[in-house]
Amino acid sequence: MNDILTFITLALDATLRVATPLILAALAGLFSERSGIVDIGLEGKMLVGAFAAGAVAYWTGSAWLGLGAAMLASMGFALLHGLACITYQGNQVVSGVAINILASGLTTILGLAWFHQGGSTPPLVGAQRFNDITLPGADALKSVPVLGDFYANVLSGHNILVYIALLLVPFCAWVLYKTRFGLRIRAVGENPKAVDTAGVSVALLRYRAVLIAGALCGIAGAYLSTAQNAQFIRDMTAGQGFMALAALIFAKWRPWPILAAALLFGFLDALAIRMQGVSLPLIGQVPVQLIESLPYILTVVLLAGFIGKAMPPKALGLPYLKEQR
Amino acid sequence: MKASTAERWLSLFILPSLNLLTAFFFTALILLITNVNPIEAAHYMIQGAFGSQEGWGYTLYYTTNFIFTGLAVAIAFHAGLFNIGGEGQAYIGGLGVTLVALGLSPYLPALIVIPLSIIAGALFGAAWAAIPGYLQAYRDSHIVITTIMFNFIAASLMVYLLVNVFAVPGEMTPASRSFPDDIKLWQWHEFMGFFGVDFDSSPLNISLLLALLCCYGVWFLLWKTRWGYEIRTVGANPDAAIYAGINPRKIWVLAMLLGGALAGLVSVNELLGVQHRLVLGFNAGYGFAGIAVALMGRNHPIGIILAALLFGALYQGGAELAFEMPNVTRDMVIVIQGLIILFSGAMEFMYQPLVRRLLWRWVRAGA
Numbered sequence: 001m002n003d004i005l006t007f008i009t010l011a012l013d014a015t016l017r018v019a020t021p022l023i024l025a026a027l028a029g030l031f032s033e034r035s036g037i038v039d040i041g042l043e044g045k046m047l048v049g050a051f052a053a054g055a056v057a058y059w060t061g062s063a064w065l066g067l068g069a070a071m072l073a074s075m076g077f078a079l080l081h082g083l084a085c086i087t088y089q090g091n092q093v094v095s096g097v098a099i100n101i102l103a104s105g106l107t108t109i110l111g112l113a114w115f116h117q118g119g120s121t122p123p124l125v126g127a128q129r130f131n132d133i134t135l136p137g138a139d140a141l142k143s144v145p146v147l148g149d150f151y152a153n154v155l156s157g158h159n160i161l162v163y164i165a166l167l168l169v170p171f172c173a174w175v176l177y178k179t180r181f182g183l184r185i186r187a188v189g190e191n192p193k194a195v196d197t198a199g200v201s202v203a204l205l206r207y208r209a210v211l212i213a214g215a216l217c218g219i220a221g222a223y224l225s226t227a228q229n230a231q232f233i234r235d236m237t238a239g240q241g242f243m244a245l246a247a248l249i250f251a252k253w254r255p256w257p258i259l260a261a262a263l264l265f266g267f268l269d270a271l272a273i274r275m276q277g278v279s280l281p282l283i284g285q286v287p288v289q290l291i292e293s294l295p296y297i298l299t300v301v302l303l304a305g306f307i308g309k310a311m312p313p314k315a316l317g318l319p320y321l322k323e324q325r
Numbered sequence: 326m327k328a329s330t331a332e333r334w335l336s337l338f339i340l341p342s343l344n345l346l347t348a349f350f351f352t353a354l355i356l357l358i359t360n361v362n363p364i365e366a367a368h369y370m371i372q373g374a375f376g377s378q379e380g381w382g383y384t385l386y387y388t389t390n391f392i393f394t395g396l397a398v399a400i401a402f403h404a405g406l407f408n409i410g411g412e413g414q415a416y417i418g419g420l421g422v423t424l425v426a427l428g429l430s431p432y433l434p435a436l437i438v439i440p441l442s443i444i445a446g447a448l449f450g451a452a453w454a455a456i457p458g459y460l461q462a463y464r465d466s467h468i469v470i471t472t473i474m475f476n477f478i479a480a481s482l483m484v485y486l487l488v489n490v491f492a493v494p495g496e497m498t499p500a501s502r503s504f505p506d507d508i509k510l511w512q513w514h515e516f517m518g519f520f521g522v523d524f525d526s527s528p529l530n531i532s533l534l535l536a537l538l539c540c541y542g543v544w545f546l547l548w549k550t551r552w553g554y555e556i557r558t559v560g561a562n563p564d565a566a567i568y569a570g571i572n573p574r575k576i577w578v579l580a581m582l583l584g585g586a587l588a589g590l591v592s593v594n595e596l597l598g599v600q601h602r603l604v605l606g607f608n609a610g611y612g613f614a615g616i617a618v619a620l621m622g623r624n625h626p627i628g629i630i631l632a633a634l635l636f637g638a639l640y641q642g643g644a645e646l647a648f649e650m651p652n653v654t655r656d657m658v659i660v661i662q663g664l665i666i667l668f669s670g671a672m673e674f675m676y677q678p679l680v681r682r683l684l685w686r687w688v689r690a691g692a
Contacts, residue, residue, distance in 0.1 A: 040469070084671035093407055093469050095671030097616055102663030106355070108656040113359035119656075242473055249470060287489070293481035296474040303466035312467065 005149070011270045012154045016162060017228060019266030021046065021220040023165045025244030026251065026258045027172050028216035034176065034253060035209030036189040036315040037085050040096025041077070042217055043241025044103030049074040049221020051107040054121035054232030055114065057128045063226045066128070067161075070225075071218030077103065078214025082207050089319035100241075108234045119234035121225070130159040130227040159227040161219065166259075168216070173255035185209050189313035192320040202320045220244075246299040252310045265295040331688050335680060341621065341669060343676045348664040355660060361652050373645020374638035380645070382513060382527025388630075388637030389529075389594045392536040394615025395633050396543050397454075397588035399624040401468075403547060404580035405560035410457060410472030411588040412612030413479030414450040418589025420483065421449030422596050423491070423603040426504045435507035442508070443535070443593050450589015451582045453479060458581025462574035468581075476612070487605055501603035510598045530598035532590075539587060540626035546583075556580050588612060614662060620670040636662070 025042045032039040052073035057066030077099055084095040108119040115121050138156035141148035176182040184205055188195045192202045224240075225232040247265055251257035272291040279285050302310055353363035374384045394411040401408035425442040433441075457471035484499070491501035511519075513529040547553035555576050559566045563573040595607045614636055621635070622628030643658030668675070 038469075040473070080667070084667065088672050088675050090671040090673060092671075093409065094616065094620065094666060097409065097613060098663050098667035098671050100663075101613065101659055101666060105656050105659030105661075105663055109355065109359060109654070109660060112654060112656070113652070239477060242477065245470070246474065287485050289481040289485035293478045296477045296481075300460070300466070300471055300474045300478075303470060304460045304464040305466070310466075 005146075007274070009149060009153045011267065011274060012150075013157075014270035014273070015263060015266040016154065016158060017266075018269045019262040020162045020165045021223050021228070021240055022244045022247050022262035022265055023169065023259060024216050024220035024223065025241055026247040026262055027168055027255065028213040028220070029245055029248040030172065030176070030253060030255060030258060031185065031209045031216070032213035033248065033316055034189045034313055035185045035206045036192060036313055036318065036320070037081070037206055037210055038092040038096065038317045039081070039210075039213060040093055040245070041081055041099035041103075041241075042213075042244050043237050043239070044096075044100035045074040045077050045214055045217035046221040046224065046241050047100075047103040047107055047235070047237045048077050049218035050225040050236055051111065051121070051221070051232045052218070053222035054124070054225035055111075057124055057226050058122050061126075061128055063124075063128055063130050063222075066226050067130075067219065067222040070222035071215045074218030074221060075211050075214035078210050078217070079207075081214075082210040085319065086203050086206050086210070089321065092317050092319075104235055107232070111232065111234065121232040124226060124230045128226070129230055130161050130223075132157050132159050159223075161223045161227045164219065165223075169255055169259045176255060181208075186313075189315055192315050196320070196322065206320075217241075243295055246295050249310055249312075250295075250299050250302055253313060268292070268294050331684050335677070335684055337623065339680055339684075340673065340676055341623075343680070344669040344673060345621075345665065347675075348661065348668040351664050351668075352657075352661050356653075356657070359652060361650060366646055366650065366653065366657075369646045369649045370639070370642030372642075373649070374642035378525040379527050380641060382525060382529040383641040383644070384634070384637045385513075385533055386527060386529040386594070386599070386637070387640040388633045389533045389536045389598075390591050390611045391614055391618045391633035391636045392540060392629060393587050393590045393594070394611050395618030395622055395629040396539055396615075396626070397584040397612075398615045398619035399622070399626075399629060400543055400547070400556070400587065401580050401584040402619060402624050403560045404556045404576055405563065406458070406461065406577060406580060407469050408454065408472055408581065408584045408588075409469060409616060410454060410475050410585075410612070411591075411615045412608055412610075413472070413476035414453045414585045414588035415591035415608040415612055416479045416483050417453040418446040418450035419592035419596050419603055419607060420486065421445035421447075421589065422592045423501055423504075426508045426597065427501065430505045430508050435505075438508055439510070439597065442597060443590070446589045446592045446596075447586035448589070450592075451586040454581040454585020454588070455578060458578045458585075461581075462577040484605070487603065491603055499605050503602045504597075508597070509601050510593070512598075528599045530594065532594035532598045535590065535593065537630070539590065540630055543583075543587075544626040552579065588615070610659075617662060617666045617670060620673070621665070 025046055029039045029042050049070035053066035053070035056069035057063050081095050081099055084090040085092045111119040111121060135156035138152040142152040176186065184195060184200055188202055188205045195205065196202050224236055229236065243265055247258060247261040250261040268291055272288045275286055275291060276288055356363040356366055374380055394415065397411045397414065398408050422442050422445060425445040426438065429438050429441060453475065457468050457475055460466040460471050461468040487499040492499055493502050510530045510532060513531065514524040514526050516531055517524040547557060555571045558569060558571055559573045559576040566573050591608060591611055596603060600607060618629055618632040618636055621632035639658050639661055643655050646653050646657065647655045
């Protein structure tokens with residue numbers, strides 16, 4: 001019995017670590033897509049952020065400056081996406097693909113040119129990283145069965161970015177549903193014409209949404225290189241941006257379900273690592289690759305309308321032209 | 326010059342050239358940042374891609390892959406669909422090629438196994454594309470998202486099969502056992518040697534002819550047949566197509582089937598032509614590059630051949646560049662590719678207002 005509890009505790013602890021970048025990037029996608037701009041480029045923006053954080057944290061010795069650099073770099077790429085999609089009314093999917101490819105190539109090239117370590121940034125130590133913090137009272141509550149155990153071993157002992165990500169969920173929900181800005185973002189993704197008629201600039205709103213997406217992707221990237229790991233490694237996002245996109249869709253473009261989807265996908269990932277070579281009663285060995293691809297399979301099944309129906313924002317992917325009726 | 330001719334020139338030549346130049350300009354800028362002389366780099370790239378028979382061989386070998394994936398994106402695009410699943414379709418195509426090449430070779434002569442293997446590659450790719458196509462057509466799920474998801478599912482599936490099913494005991498690299506010696510395509514130098522022409526050895530094989538044949542086939546299908554007409558009609562306006570008695574759902578599935586089959590043929594070039602066994606990640610990057618190829622080639626087979634040649638030259642030239650200049654790696658090619666997709670694809674209309682104004686002034690002055 002105790003074995004199972006330990007297993008669950010460890011798995012949940014790992015779940016939170018894996019889910020954090022997914023939460024952040026999916027929230028990024030939430031703002032962009034609710035405003036009507038498709039964001040395939042979450043992956044690339046995260047990667048750029050991870051690189052900027054790794055490099056600047058190493059140079060300055062401060063993880064926080066690294067985080068700032070990550071947000072700026074990622075917002076730079078977001079601006080590029082905005083320019084292509086909003087100002088030049090190009091194809092939003094193509095722009096996202098370009099950003100992903102560009103980010104992958106550029107981070108490696110600059111990494112090689114500046115650090116000569118095969119595309120990685122130098123290892124980070126001490127204050128160059130976001131280190132794990134123990135929540136108040138965690139040690140005292142450790143002995144309390146289940147709840148205390150959960151608090152001390154699952155919730156406590158993460159780095160600050162994990163908690164920021166968790167707090168951002170209610171904050172983003174509040175912004176999106178309780179503020180005027182949020183209302184307008186949602187409106188511009190459903191019916192830009194109406195927003196325009198009300199005298200609000202569609203382009204400006206969408207630029208702001210895209211930039212928020214950039215900032216959030218930057219935090220997600222900084223988490224990868226300066227919190228979860230201790231350096232930037234080439235292509236370290238390894239599909240997590242797309243996993244976040246899947247979580248966003250799985251959550252039907254809503255903030256609280258994003259948390260649930262990211263935790264579910266994170267749990268599957270934590271499970272996949274622990275299931276390696278383990279034989280289950282009745283079922284036998286479950287292939288790790290099957291568990292790893294479950295998030296994608298689940299998203300496809302959901303999109304196909306077999307479990308509920310995911311309705312994207314109505315104006316998603318359509319450039320807004322004033323002259324067009 | 327007539328106004329319509331001017332517009333044609335604008336969209337077919339002037340804008341694409343300007344976009345490409347912009348991409349190259351930023352490439353040069355990035356090279357300068359990393360302390361590399363861009364002119365020297367360009368020299369090595371062109372020399373590497375076209376300076377020797379071997380260079381040409383490699384360039385055209387890469388070109389072959391890009392033609393397949395470019396066509397795969399283009400044919401779906403004509404039906405109004407965005408197929409970014411070329412990556413996965415090519416991978417699964419490799420499964421078909423391998424199953425037939427390994428499974429049937431003990432029973433049938435090579436001359437029958439090879440064509441069957443090619444067909445299997447196309448069929449497997451088509452099947453993998455058909456599911457997202459079906460889900461888009463009949464279940465209304467967005468093709469961009471499903472094809473992305475299918476790329477990841479394909480990657481997981483292939484890793485599983487390579488590690489657990491195809492892996493040769495005792496081998497470290499996850500790859501299948503080699504195909505029998507006679508199950509392979511003619512290398513280009515063998516092919517040319519047959520006609521008494523000397524050609525240096527390279528990975529180039531007769532898949533290139535298959536790719537060119539597919540270009541002709543796609544052109545003929547799209548512009549000379551009823552199916553092609555229906556595909557283009559649905560792409561232009563699905564509602565109007567319904568009034569014309571066309572069922573857009575069927576056409577969407579059809580276009581994805583054809584696109585998937587074309588992407589699947591990448592595995593013919595890679596596995597039957599070069600590797601002679603199933604290897605991990607042989608498809609890497611070709612599917613995504615196909616988007617750029619189709620965009621630059623304006624979704625027309627002739628344009629796709631030209632764009633594929635450009636990308637083939639970039640790949641080969643980039644490899645040569647990394648070899649000649651210690652400061653540069655092949656990643657430079659990825660950056661160039663990204664810049665081309667950005668400027669020729671996403672920002673393709675950036676210069677349009679400006680150039681159109683200048684062009685009109687010139688047209689009026691001439692009239």
